[in-house]
Amino acid sequence: MPELxxxxxxxxxxxxxxxxxxxxxxxxxxxxxPKSGFCPFCPxxxxxTPPEILxxxxxxxxxxxxxxxxxxxxxxxxxxxxxxxxxRVGDGVYDRMNGIGAHEVVxxxxxxxxxxxxxxxxxxxxxxxxxxxxxxxxxKDERLRYVLIFKNHGEAAGATLEHSxxxxxxxxxxxxxxxxxxxxxxxxxxxKERCIFCDIIRQEIMQSxxxxxxxxxxxxxxxxxxxxxxxxxxxxxxxxxxxENCQKHHYENLSVFFSDILKRMDKVLDFPxxxxxxxxxxxxxxxxxxxxxxxxxxxxxxxxxxxxxxSGFYINPTSPEEAAKFLREAKV
Amino acid sequence: MPELxxxxxxxxxxxxxxxxxxxxxxxxxxxxxPKSGFCPFCPxxxxxTPPEILxxxxxxxxxxxxxxxxxxxxxxxxxxxxxxxxxRVGDGVYDRMNGIGAHEVVxxxxxxxxxxxxxxxxxxxxxxxxxxxxxxxxxKDERLRYVLIFKNHGEAAGATLEHSxxxxxxxxxxxxxxxxxxxxxxxxxxxKERCIFCDIIRQEIMQSxxxxxxxxxxxxxxxxxxxxxxxxxxxxxxxxxxxENCQKHHYENLSVFFSDILKRMDKVLDFPxxxxxxxxxxxxxxxxxxxxxxxxxxxxxxxxxxxxxxSGFYINPTSPEEAAKFLREAKV
Numbered sequence: 001m002p003e004l005x006x007x008x009x010x011x012x013x014x015x016x017x018x019x020x021x022x023x024x025x026x027x028x029x030x031x032x033x034p035k036s037g038f039c040p041f042c043p044x045x046x047x048x049t050p051p052e053i054l055x056x057x058x059x060x061x062x063x064x065x066x067x068x069x070x071x072x073x074x075x076x077x078x079x080x081x082x083x084x085x086x087x088r089v090g091d092g093v094y095d096r097m098n099g100i101g102a103h104e105v106v107x108x109x110x111x112x113x114x115x116x117x118x119x120x121x122x123x124x125x126x127x128x129x130x131x132x133x134x135x136x137x138x139x140k141d142e143r144l145r146y147v148l149i150f151k152n153h154g155e156a157a158g159a160t161l162e163h164s165x166x167x168x169x170x171x172x173x174x175x176x177x178x179x180x181x182x183x184x185x186x187x188x189x190x191x192k193e194r195c196i197f198c199d200i201i202r203q204e205i206m207q208s209x210x211x212x213x214x215x216x217x218x219x220x221x222x223x224x225x226x227x228x229x230x231x232x233x234x235x236x237x238x239x240x241x242x243x244e245n246c247q248k249h250h251y252e253n254l255s256v257f258f259s260d261i262l263k264r265m266d267k268v269l270d271f272p273x274x275x276x277x278x279x280x281x282x283x284x285x286x287x288x289x290x291x292x293x294x295x296x297x298x299x300x301x302x303x304x305x306x307x308x309x310x311s312g313f314y315i316n317p318t319s320p321e322e323a324a325k326f327l328r329e330a331k332v
Numbered sequence: 333m334p335e336l337x338x339x340x341x342x343x344x345x346x347x348x349x350x351x352x353x354x355x356x357x358x359x360x361x362x363x364x365x366p367k368s369g370f371c372p373f374c375p376x377x378x379x380x381t382p383p384e385i386l387x388x389x390x391x392x393x394x395x396x397x398x399x400x401x402x403x404x405x406x407x408x409x410x411x412x413x414x415x416x417x418x419x420r421v422g423d424g425v426y427d428r429m430n431g432i433g434a435h436e437v438v439x440x441x442x443x444x445x446x447x448x449x450x451x452x453x454x455x456x457x458x459x460x461x462x463x464x465x466x467x468x469x470x471x472k473d474e475r476l477r478y479v480l481i482f483k484n485h486g487e488a489a490g491a492t493l494e495h496s497x498x499x500x501x502x503x504x505x506x507x508x509x510x511x512x513x514x515x516x517x518x519x520x521x522x523x524k525e526r527c528i529f530c531d532i533i534r535q536e537i538m539q540s541x542x543x544x545x546x547x548x549x550x551x552x553x554x555x556x557x558x559x560x561x562x563x564x565x566x567x568x569x570x571x572x573x574x575x576e577n578c579q580k581h582h583y584e585n586l587s588v589f590f591s592d593i594l595k596r597m598d599k600v601l602d603f604p605x606x607x608x609x610x611x612x613x614x615x616x617x618x619x620x621x622x623x624x625x626x627x628x629x630x631x632x633x634x635x636x637x638x639x640x641x642x643s644g645f646y647i648n649p650t651s652p653e654e655a656a657k658f659l660r661e662a663k664v
Binding site: 003005006007008009010011012013014015016017018022023024025027079092093094148150151152158167169171175176177178180181184185188196197199200203207223224225226227228229230268269270272275276277279296298301302307309310311312313314315316317318319320326 | 335337338339340341342343344345346347348349350354355356357359411424425426480482483484490499501503507508509510512513516517520528529531532535539555556557558559560561562600601602604607608609628630633634639641642643644645646647648649650651652658
């Protein structure tokens with residue numbers, strides 16, 4: 001059973017995935033993942049994944065058969081297990097609990113060579129609905145507190161399979177970065193009685209030099225203090241803490257907007273590997289006045305100097321104003 | 333002038349190093365750094381670095397000539413500038429200040445092919461004294477609050493020059509990870525009136541399964557909730573918040589101990605790239621009852637999936653107990 005353990009000093013939870021325990025010789029030291037010709041995510045190979053959790057199909061096809069356009073399956077090598085109790089226990093100064101949670105894969109398209117920036121926006125919209133539907137469903141599990149949705153695109157960004165997919169990890173804890181945002185945003189709200197993200201959006205629209213794009217409902221900006229070059233945030237203009245509570249037309253609008261942003265990134269940075277992460281409110285809190293859901297997109301452009309990990313201190317060689325200018329002016 | 337900018341939500345400061353502002357085409361996308369045959373850190377090339385700040389020499393040689401065994405020079409491409417005022421200003425919801433600080437390189441040995449695990453421990457001790465002397469000197473600058481000392485070893489860990497070196501960044505802010513540790517350790521101290529690191533050391537000695545090695549003054553453990561596999565912390569057994577306040581014999585003892593730990597890592601993990609970071613108290617606080625200096629060593633074994641950056645959530649495929657066992661049993 002995987003274990004969740006808490007750092008007693010800074011309070012960060014990590015997963016110790018003991019069942020896939022790696023011996024020293026099994027680490028790859030940066031060697032490329034060997035590519036097999038076979039893809040378990042392609043249509044016709046539905047029996048090569050664990051049974052599907054959700055799929056959108058054109059017709060009334062049976063589960064685990066073809067005809068789907070988006071398909072969600074359990075991760076074959078899950079970092080967390082769905083079955084069991086949390087069993088939160090102390091051990092001297094330490095805290096741990098069972099690694100209970102869900103680890104799912106969203107297969108974003110049947111086409112093996114498709115990418116989020118190449119698929120039709122109608123297909124992109126389906127993926128956003130999938131995220132929403134999975135959050136709604138995972139919310140029912142009383143043991144869970146957060147649904148983390150993210151994508152690793154390209155080998156350098158951590159993808160181990162080529163076929164376009166994103167991941168969902170549902171956790172009995174709140175990830176550290178999100179809880180830091182919640183604490184910071186709450187402090188600001190206590191002081192100002194305004195959402196800090198709403199204030200940021202207002203200021204960004206006024207100053208305009210960090211705006212990448214804008215439509216009626218969404219804005220994309222390069223954050224004022226980015227941890228990596230060409231980092232982009234996509235935020236809804238109207239206050240909303242929970243991604244899953246968006247109005248129906250927002251998903252449609254977002255799919256067009258998000259696709260445009262990825263195309264700009266491809267244009268300016270020559271199809272970079274990237275990660276994105278959905279930051280949304282924890283599932284048990286209901287709607288929050290002080291939090292504001294958003295996507296954070298980080299193209300993977302620099303060699304990671306590990307000292308950033310250990311210090312939480314980042315050196316960024318490109319200003320967000322310059323990055324925004326390139327992205328804004330890209331012809332797509 | 334580089335700029336320090338604060339994320340208004342989570343309070344993390346980052347450097348925007350505008351003067352070496354990178355255009356989109358200048359990022360390397362994971363391509364290896366081109367190796368030139370020429371090394372500016374080798375003896376005889378002293379004029380190829382900025383004038384030295386400090387050097388230990390056997391004889392009374394002149395600055396910027398040969399005969400040194402450890403040499404400290406300003407970084408040729410510094411992330412921060414020494415000259416100027418902080419000029420801390422607000423801009424709506426945002427905060428920024430001038431990127432004032434020092435960015436130095438410690439050339440650890442004259443030998444181009446030397447590494448920390450191959451040099452004599454007497455040479456290693458010199459490097460530790462160098463760290464100490466630089467902290468003492470940088471403390472005098474009223475504008476600065478923290479001296480961050482770290483090493484990137486190997487290209488995959490962010491080193492851009494092969495010749496063994498570490499880096500010193502002196503900052504007008506406290507890096508986020510360190511301030512998190514300070515806050516967490518202070519909370520524990522308020523509650524228990526004991527240093528949490530001292531309690532951790534006591535428990536680790538008792539439980540023994542995460543201990544890598546121990547001598548009279550130091551202990552090396554794999555932390556209970558590591559963010560990466562085979563992460564190792566080296567801590568002084570006796571309470572001390574400031575690295576620069578060690579007793580003289582501690583540096584000697586530490587050089588032997590640290591060298592042994594790196595040899596174990598080389599043996600078990602086949603000479604991995606790694607990073608280490610010195611965590612020590614901020615320079616203006618004096619001695620702290622609740623903080624405890626230590627080194628954190630992180631071999632770079634896994635492809636970094638960028639989602640960890642954006643979520644602060646880590647999945648570790650090796651338990652620290654297993655890692656400690658391998659390291660403890662390594663024959664060196």
